[in-house]
Amino acid sequence: MELTEIIFAQRQRLAFIDFCLMFRGHLTRHDLLKRFQVGLSAGSRDFNLYKSLAPDNLIYDLALKRYLQTQTFRPLFEHDARKTLMKLANDISDGFDAIGDIRFPVEAPSQLNVPDIFVVARLVQAILNSKPVSIIYTSLSSGSGAREIVPHSIVDNGLRWHVRAYDRKSDAFRDFVLTRIAKATLLAGEGQPGEDKQDDHQWVRMMPLHLIPHPHNVKYPTAIEMDYGMENGRLKITVRAAMAGYLLRRWNVDCTASAGLRGPEYQLYLENRQTLYGAENLAIAPGYLADC
Template sequence: MDLNDIAFAQRQRLAYIDFCLLFRGHLTRTDLLNKFQVGLSAGSRDFAMYKELAPQNLLYDPARKAYLQSTKFVPLFEHDSRKTLTKLAHDISDGFDAVGDIHFPVEAPSQLNVPDIFIVARLVQAILNNKAASIIYTSLSSGSAAREIVPHSIVDNGLRWHVRAFDRKSQSFRDFVLTRISKVTVTDQGSQPGEQKIEDHQWVRMMPLHLVPHPHNVAQPTAIEMDYGMENGALKLNVRAAMAGYLLRRWNVDCTEEASLRGGEYQLYLENRQTLYGAENLAIAPGYAV
């Protein structure tokens, strides 16, 4: 049977089944019914149809009353990495882009890289199921090596995607660039004390940033105020300490003590730079020095 011969509404439900198996590793009939507000018989037909189209993709676990991703799973639909990551970042988990979204005439700047969808899927599975993951990671300093991490968040830093995770090798929370991960295996081990997101102090800590038009590089500060929706001449943000450096670099915010960076790219100045004390990734913040 060809997917294009199936009614669009049912294709959406099949894509949702496919998406959940890929990214969560499991799905119940109740999940499907609640998502689409369909009856029990319609839901049963959808699972039967999915199994007919991809019999190797799922197994039924009577104890959990859930369908599980099989070891032979191959996605029935093509899930675009960039669209899926963007949707996940906004808490949208439907898989609908795989059946043909409306194309709007809006373009976004290309990111430096596009992560492998299967790498992303396994990391999301580990996060949602509170499991550790074994990965092969290539770092700039030590090359390729096996590591065991406990991931808690997938992050878009404005330039590329990374996973925030506890690294059991260094016994610390770190950022791992997704495109530098070549293999992921979700383990049966759960997180241990000290490895959970709540223990990631750089992630939990929120830092107030007060951004103002650069006092030397901007001739018409009102234009900058309009660009960033400033109120009373300032934009006040609360940012995770783990993300502060990325934001300041992406927006080219002058972080020097006396707004001493020159150049048209520096249109913003960090008015309360003392707030950065204790943040760990400030080497990339423009002009910041302790």
């Protein structure tokens, strides 16, 4: 039977099974029944039909009482990387996925590059199941090589997607650009003490940023106040320390001590510059290091 021959409602349920297996790595019959409010017999028919269409995609674990993704899994449906990341980040479902039922570790999309959907799926599985991952990664400083990471979040930094993870090679939490990951393989076991999201102090630490229209580069500050929804001439936002540099670069915020950057691109000024003390990715914050 071809997918196009299956009625829409059942095709939705099959897509849900496919999505859960690909991004979570497992699902139960109860997950399907709860999501679509169907009876036990209908759910059994859906799983049987999925197995007939993709027999090598799942296996039932009697001990865990759940269906597991197999090593030979190949998605039955096409999951577009750009659309999937946007849906995950905004908790939007089109009825063909598990979004809304599962809290996925993805935040704030905008203009995206397009990473490999299978790499994304492996990383999401690792995060949801607290698994380490072996990756082949190409960095600007050391080229291509194998690494073991323990990921905890996937993030859009305004320019590209990256995964925030503990890097066992450097013994530190780092950002890894998704499009530079050539291969991702789930490893046995779980993360070790010190590798959890709560141990990532730059991630946990929240920084208040007070942004104002640039005092020298903006002739009519009211326009900037309207652009950013400022109140009393100031925009107050809170960001993770690990993300502060990305936001300041993306918005071209002048981070010098005396608002010394000139040019029409610098329309915002960071009023409370001292808040950045201790953040680690400030090399990309406009003017901050040059003025230290």
